[in-house]
Amino acid sequence: MKSRRVIFFLFDQVHLMDLAGAVTVFYESGCCGQPYELRYVSPYQQPGVSCGLAFTNLEPLEAVTITSTDILILAGMDLSKWNRADDIKWIPWVQAAAATGAIVCSVCTAAFALAVAGLLDGRSCTTHWGYTAALQQHFPKTQVVENRLFVQSDNIFTSAGISTGIDLALNLVEQDHGPAFAYKVAKDMVIYIRRDGTATQQSVHLQHRQHINHQVHQVQDYIAHHLSEKITLHDLAEMVYSSPRNLTRLFKTLTGITIGQYIKELRHEKALQLLKEDHKLSWVAQATGISSQGELRLLARMAGRSGKLA
Structure with a gap:
């Protein structure tokens, strides 16, 4: 049976933990017997990391066509360095991905990218507690929920800050393979208590x-x-x-x-x-x-x- 694809989308100045937490869950799922195919895409050839690292060998967006069975995860980024002049490079691609019915997720500040793309209009959503007020203010069509680990609205998932990408990824693994297996992955990652979306941050x-x-x-x-x-x-x-x-x-x-x-x-x-x-x-x-x-x-x-x- 072909492994389900998880495509990670990297903006420039991506936050490392926003990316690595979710990546590790799907990687460990494979170590525990349920592998995923992991892909990494970006509208930039060499996007930087907010902590000073850099990525190479990422696939361009046009190299990956999202299907309805895929999971797309946008990792959070440093909003103060987010280049909005590049919106045209990625918005149509992300919108097309959501239109297929694929699961589209944001971790932390990447909720702002989903909002810019219009994917959070009329939807319940969340982001890092330090940015919930700003998200609601700048995108009044959203319905921002505070103090939640992650929020699902149809095929769109938004998670709160940093480590909650792990909670969201575990939830997706649980949907695919059941709670007992998700617990096995959490235990393998030495996560003491796995939290669900209704829990506080x-x-x-x-x-x-x-x-x-x-x-x-x-x-x-x-x-x-x-x-x-x-x-x-x-x-x-x-x-x-x-x-x-x-x-x-x-x-x-x-x-x-x-x-x-x-x-x-x-x-x-x-x-x-x-x-x-x-x-x-x-x-x-x-x-x-x-x-x-x-x-x-x-x-x-x-x-x-x-x-x-x-």
Whole structure:
């Protein structure tokens, strides 16, 4: 059976991680037994990278004709150096690709290119959180969604900043080969928690760590690694040589949520991931420390499962 093609489109001053993250997912898929044919195209002979590197041996756009079974991914670029005088070189090609019904994706700031090409008119979309307001302002026909990893609108996918190209690529691999295989690829890439498009741009474990307090970091790390166990405030406080009252106050001040809320959110995030990997609910309950059957059934429905406690 012929491998599905994934064509990566490079602008000048492309961001390396925007490209490499998605490339690695499809490359690792091949290492795990489901190969893709990877192609690299650009309207430029030697596009530069925003970090100072350069690419060679890329195919010109006219050398690749997109078909309905292809995946086209436009990697994000440095918008401050984006040469709009070259639009005529690539817009018709990208528009023609979308018209075939092929999957067309943007990573990070490449959403602006899809908007320029008119492919986001009337569509829900997203981009890096630092550019969502600008995307909506400059392209009022778009429906920009904030704080999402990626958004699908028919055959058009837009992802948020940098590493979310990995999440989008894993989602596409999952659509082709199922969640168990996508999990295998994620595990091979040493990705701890694979996120879907409905998740926020930061996982629970990350979004409450924007502080430098060692005690609270130690508590957060302990919780993340002991979700299957009973976690008490007394034990956490003793571990960091604090009183329960002081730890409670410090944790809420630095993270914005209580210790109990943090434990619950981490358990829910882990449970949803395990359920999407098709683990039995009884095992998920044991692995996450969630004892409520009603809570598990609700999470199972959110993960697209029947909710049977088998």
